[in-house]
Amino acid sequence: MVKLSTGQALQSALDMALSLDETVFIAGEGVGTSIHLDPNLPTHGLLEKYGPKRVKDTPVSEAAIAGLAVGASAMGLRPVVEIMFFPFITLASDMLVNHAAKLRYMSGGKNAFPLTVRVKAGVNFGAGCQHSHNLEAWIAHIPGLKLVFPSNPLDAKGLLLSSIFDPNPVVFVEEMLLYWMPGEVAEGDFRVPIGKASVVRAGKDCTLVSYGGAVHTALHAAEILDTEGISLEVIDLRTLVPLDESCVLDSIKKTGRLIVLHDATRFCGFGAEIAAIASEKAFDALKAPVMRVAAPDIPVPVSPPQEQFYKPDSDQVTEAVRAVMDPSVQRRQ
Amino acid sequence: MTAEGLNSQLRREIYTDMVLIRKFEEKLIALAREKARVVGMQILSYGQEAVAVGVVKALKPDDVVVTNHRSHGHLLAKGADPKFLMAEIMCKATGVNKGKAGTLHLAVPEINAIMTSTIVGASPPLGVGAAFAQQYRNLPDITVVFFGDGAAAEGSVHEAMNLAALWKLPVLFVCENNYWAGAQCLPEHSCVEEIVRRADAYGMPGAAMDGNDVEAVYKTTREMAEHCRSGKGPVLMEVRTYRMRGHGEHDPCHYMDQVELQQWAERCPVKSFRHRLMNENLLTDKDFAAIDAEQEAVVEAAVTFGDDSPFPAAEDALMDLWINS
Ligand SMILES: Cc1ncc(C[n+]2csc(CCOP(=O)(O)OP(=O)(O)O)c2C)c(N)n1
Ligand SMILES: [Mg+2]
Numbered sequence: 267m268v269k270l271s272t273g274q275a276l277q278s279a280l281d282m283a284l285s286l287d288e289t290v291f292i293a294g295e296g297v298g299t300s301i302h303l304d305p306n307l308p309t310h311g312l313l314e315k316y317g318p319k320r321v322k323d324t325p326v327s328e329a330a331i332a333g334l335a336v337g338a339s340a341m342g343l344r345p346v347v348e349i350m351f352f353p354f355i356t357l358a359s360d361m362l363v364n365h366a367a368k369l370r371y372m373s374g375g376k377n378a379f380p381l382t383v384r385v386k387a388g389v390n391f392g393a394g395c396q397h398s399h400n401l402e403a404w405i406a407h408i409p410g411l412k413l414v415f416p417s418n419p420l421d422a423k424g425l426l427l428s429s430i431f432d433p434n435p436v437v438f439v440e441e442m443l444l445y446w447m448p449g450e451v452a453e454g455d456f457r458v459p460i461g462k463a464s465v466v467r468a469g470k471d472c473t474l475v476s477y478g479g480a481v482h483t484a485l486h487a488a489e490i491l492d493t494e495g496i497s498l499e500v501i502d503l504r505t506l507v508p509l510d511e512s513c514v515l516d517s518i519k520k521t522g523r524l525i526v527l528h529d530a531t532r533f534c535g536f537g538a539e540i541a542a543i544a545s546e547k548a549f550d551a552l553k554a555p556v557m558r559v560a561a562p563d564i565p566v567p568v569s570p571p572q573e574q575f576y577k578p579d580s581d582q583v584t585e586a587v588r589a590v591m592d593p594s595v596q597r598r599q
Numbered sequence: 600m601t602a603e604g605l606n607s608q609l610r611r612e613i614y615t616d617m618v619l620i621r622k623f624e625e626k627l628i629a630l631a632r633e634k635a636r637v638v639g640m641q642i643l644s645y646g647q648e649a650v651a652v653g654v655v656k657a658l659k660p661d662d663v664v665v666t667n668h669r670s671h672g673h674l675l676a677k678g679a680d681p682k683f684l685m686a687e688i689m690c691k692a693t694g695v696n697k698g699k700a701g702t703l704h705l706a707v708p709e710i711n712a713i714m715t716s717t718i719v720g721a722s723p724p725l726g727v728g729a730a731f732a733q734q735y736r737n738l739p740d741i742t743v744v745f746f747g748d749g750a751a752a753e754g755s756v757h758e759a760m761n762l763a764a765l766w767k768l769p770v771l772f773v774c775e776n777n778y779w780a781g782a783q784c785l786p787e788h789s790c791v792e793e794i795v796r797r798a799d800a801y802g803m804p805g806a807a808m809d810g811n812d813v814e815a816v817y818k819t820t821r822e823m824a825e826h827c828r829s830g831k832g833p834v835l836m837e838v839r840t841y842r843m844r845g846h847g848e849h850d851p852c853h854y855m856d857q858v859e860l861q862q863w864a865e866r867c868p869v870k871s872f873r874h875r876l877m878n879e880n881l882l883t884d885k886d887f888a889a890i891d892a893e894q895e896a897v898v899e900a901a902v903t904f905g906d907d908s909p910f911p912a913a914e915d916a917l918m919d920l921w922i923n924s
Contacts, residue, residue, distance in 0.1 A: 299782045301850040325752035325788040326719045326780055354718070357753070392639035392690070394701050396717045564920050568639060568701030569690035572916035 268453055273306035273445035275419035276384075279426035280308060280346065282455055284316050287344060290430060293322040293334055294348030294384075306445045308384070309348070328354050332361030332383065336369070339381040339435075346430055352387040352439070353399040366435040367410030381436070382429045388442035388479065389529060389577050395565030400530035405437045406506050406539070412436040412460060413507040417481035419449035421504055424458025432460060441479035463510035465517065469499035472523035472587050475514055475540050477503040480529050480578065487583035496591055506536060514540060515548050522553035523590045527583055532560035553597050554590040559583050604821075605814055607881050613656055613813055614876060617648040617869050618894045620672045623681055626898050627671075627688065627702075631848035636906075638690040639701050644672035646811075646843025649868035650775050651676040653816025654743060654838070657824060661711060663733070663742040665726040668703055668717040669775070673745055679707045685901035691908035698911040699919055720753025722746045723772060727759045730768040730833075741769040741827040749780020751794050760833065764801040767832035771823055774835065775810070777842035782854045795837035803833050810840030811868040814875075840868070 270278065283290045296302075298313035298321045305311070313321040324331050328349060335345040349355045355362070362383065370377045389398045405413050414429055414436055416422040422440070429436040466481060467488050476484045481502045488498040499517050503510065518524050524544050526537035537558040544556050559582045567573050589595065605613075624643045630636040644651060651672030655664065658677075666673045674684060679695065687694025688702040695707055703717045714725055726744030733740050750756055751774060763770045774794045778785050785792050798805025806823060808815045816838055823834040841863040845852040852860075876882045882890075 296781050296783070299854050301782045301846045301854075303851055303853055323783055323787065325783070326749045327752045327754070329754050357718070357720075357755075392701065394639065394704055394717075396704065562917060564916060567699065567916045568704075569698035569911050569916075570635075570638060571910045571913040572698070575913035575916045 267450040269448055270419050270451040271306045271446050271448050272419040272422045273304075273308050273310075275423040275449070275451045276308035276426055276440060277310060277312070278451065279423045279430070280312060281315065283344075283346065283427060283430045284312065284320055286455060287431075289342060290344045290346060291320045291322065291338075292346045292348070293324050294331060295324055295326055295350050297321060297348050298323040308440065308445075328357035329361055332358035332366070335381040335383065336361050336365045336379060339379040340369070340377055344380050344382075344430055346382045346384060349383060349385045351397045352385050352401050353396055355383075355385055355401060355405075358383070362411065362435070362437070363408050367408045371410060378433050379435045380431075380433045382426075383435070383437045384426075385437060385439050386442050387439050389561075389566050389573065390443055392568055392570065392573060394568040398566040400528070402439060402506060402530060403534060403536045406536055410435065411507065412505070413439070414460060414505050415439040415441075415478045416504055417441070417444070417478055417502050419447065419451045421458050421464075421502075423451050424456050425460065425504060427455065428457045428460050436460070439478065443479050458504070461505050461508040461510055463501050463503045463505070463513040465499060465513070466502045467498065467500040469497035469521065471497045471521055472525060472590060473499045473501060473514070473517040473521045474525045474527060474583065474587070475501045475503060476527040477506060478529065480527050483578060483580050484527050484583060487580040487587065490580060490584050491587055496587060498587060509539075509543075511543060511547070514543065518544055518548040519551045522551055524552065524556045525559060525583065525586050525590065526556070527559045527578060529561060529578060531563045532558055533563045535560050554595050557586045557590055559586050604818060609656070610814075610876060610881060613652050613817065614872055614882070615890050615894065616652045616656065616676050617813065617872060618890055619681065619897060620644065620648045620651060620675050621869050622891075622894045622898045623675060623685070623901070624671060626902060628844075628848060630902070637688050637702065639703060641702060641848040642668050642846065643844060643848065644669050646863065646867060647775060647777055647840045648672055649813035649816055649872070650773070650810045650838045650840055653813040654773055654820045654836075657817045657820035658743060659740065661738070661740045662824070663726075663729050663740065664712045664745070665722045665729060665742060666712065666715045666745045667719070667722050667747065667750065669747070670703075670705055670715045670745075674705055674707055674712050677707070677712045678710045679705070679712060681897055681901040682904045685898075686905040686908050689905040689908070690910065691905055692911040692915075693904070693908040697915070697919070720746065720750045720755040722750070723756045723759035726770050726772075727763050727768060730763065730770040731766070733769055734766070739828060741771055741824055743771045743773055745773050745775055747780060748774060748776040748778065748785055748794055749783070749788060751797070752780075752788055760797070760801045760803070760835070763833040764803045767830065769827040769830070770833040771820070771827050772833060772835045774837045776837050776839050779842045779846065781846050793837065795835060798835040803835055805835040805837070807837040807839060810838035811866050811871065813868055813872050843867070
């Protein structure tokens with residue numbers, strides 16, 4: 267194990283993939299020469315190491331970048347393309363939604379699209395809603411796209427390598443705030459399987475399901491609740507599609523309560539899917555209503571107090587947990 | 600180029616506007632280095648003042664401007680109040696958009712600077728819509744769209760130009776070619792370095808000019824704007840200039856050639872216009888000093904106004920999404 271930031275962990279995954287397999291290449295806006303010099307950025311230093319054949323700066327052309335990935339993957343390459351900020355994925359969406367996700371199906375299983383789209387996400391930069399907008403629920407709604415959203419350096423490395431070598435199209439979301447967060451990371455060709463959630467904190471009173479940067483909000487809330495004698499179990503989904511349902515359901519069956527937390531907006535957010543699954547498949551186990559802690563249904567504001575207001579925090583989580591623990595809301599069995 | 604057609608009053612105004620923009624952004628450069636004085640990426644038009652002022656001064660007040668992430672110069676030239684812009688860049692409640700826009704999304708519809716988008720390549724299609732409304736209503740006005748050389752690689756720009764040409768919409772496409780798109784220079788993102796050549800592809804007139812010569816920009820814009828206004832359809836202007844700083848103030852510029860930067864600094868549009876006005880004895884050293892002092896005071900007042908203004912209330916984040924119906 268080595269200590270790396272999440273950004274460096276992602277970098278080591280890209281480096282490993284490039285060195286393992288000649289068919290892997292990287293493309294995107296500024297992935298080779300960037301305006302940033304920060305070694306914690308995932309593509310930092312790769313152009314110098316692998317050269318312009320494998321690490322390709324593109325024009326500002328998201329549709330062509332995504333199309334490049336679809337076409338090249340159909341021909342047997344393993345493209346790893348970058349969308350600079352999550353809202354810009356809308357410009358790439360035709361290639362991803364109508365093509366990456368559907369062409370294999372329509373070929374009767376003849377074609378394969380082993381591509382990875384890395385997307386940088388995050389609220390907190392005062393950049394506003396055209397740079398900050400968590401659209402994972404959009405992606406999750408497209409049958410045919412896998413969706414990975416890690417919360418720490420170890421998973422980031424292991425999941426990125428698995429994504430790159432997965433035979434299907436994968437959208438890989440990187441929470442930028444985590445780029446500078448250090449952690450222990452396995453060396454070498456280390457993989458974390460896609461589709462496996464992880465219980466990052468065991469507990470018995472209430473299950474909290476989250477992913478990405480919000481996992482840290484949940485863990486912070488869990489510590490506060492611990493001092494009040496409430497034991498929160500925190501699940502980090504890690505992969506949203508395919509979803510590790512059994513991990514979530516097993517936990518609900520144990521705790522009888524469920525909170526879902528994400529940084530994205532509430533309405534039709536990914537939390538709604540988790541709540542629906544709990545209701546369909548663990549109804550008998552539920553002692554209290556399922557609650558969602560999510561951003562309000564507005565674009566991400568720029569002004570610091572409003573940006574802070576937007577982002578779900580640990581106080582909102584502890585409040586929600588206390589609410590579902592309240593004796594008055596418990597279901598009579 | 601001679602000064603033919605520009606009277607001395609106009610030339611003085613043009614120079615003053617350029618100084619305002621320069622001082623306004625010099626202040627932002629300083630503020631960006633202080634924690635929490637301004638919010639977000641400061642993406643400045645430093646060195647590109649002749650484009651903003653040359654184009655916008657050649658328009659009529661009712662003409663519409665749609666701009667992009669590098670908008671401060673365009674908006675100041677159009678007549679936005681520096682106080683309310685500065686407060687907005689500081690994300691304060693008194694800002695022109697109540698702290699909802701910040702530095703990158705300033706919209707000042709009251710002066711017909713109707714929309715700003717930081718989605719690269721978004722301004723051309725937005726401008727097509729605005730120009731359609733002008734044509735639909737038989738208005739005598741035109742829409743000016745600012746976009747960068749980098750944006751010219753977005754598909755949306757091609758779609759917008761084709762549609763505008765097909766429907767003869769009054770759009771003045773202004774490609775502000777500053778040689779950079781982030782860390783990629785023009786030959787790294789386009790084989791055709793003369794963006795103006797694309798005009799041919801859509802059957803519209805095109806014109807390229809020195810974007811550091813404010814009078815050249817002004818005169819070409821006047822001609823081109825008349826073409827649009829007369830119902831003959833869109834035009835494409837490529838205004839050649841140079842991004843004299845990093846992409847934004849967060850950019851250390853490690854990939855930029857210092858010699859080239861220096862060469863362009865010598866061609867600074869503010870400085871060269873100043874020299875021209877001085878050589879032609881239009882303005883004296885005393886006049887220049889007065890203009891500098893005046894515009895500095897305007898900027899200082901704007902900063903004080905911004906500093907003294909409160910942030911918007913957190914819960915007001917919930918407002919302005921919908922119109923109550
Ligand atoms: C759709 C989209 N892709 C990428 C970006 C990130 N980005 C912001 S400005 C920029 C470069 C644009 O270059 P250009 O159009 O020449 O404008 P300039 O910055 O030079 O004024 C990029 C890539 C963005 N804002 N929107
Ligand atoms: Mg440019």
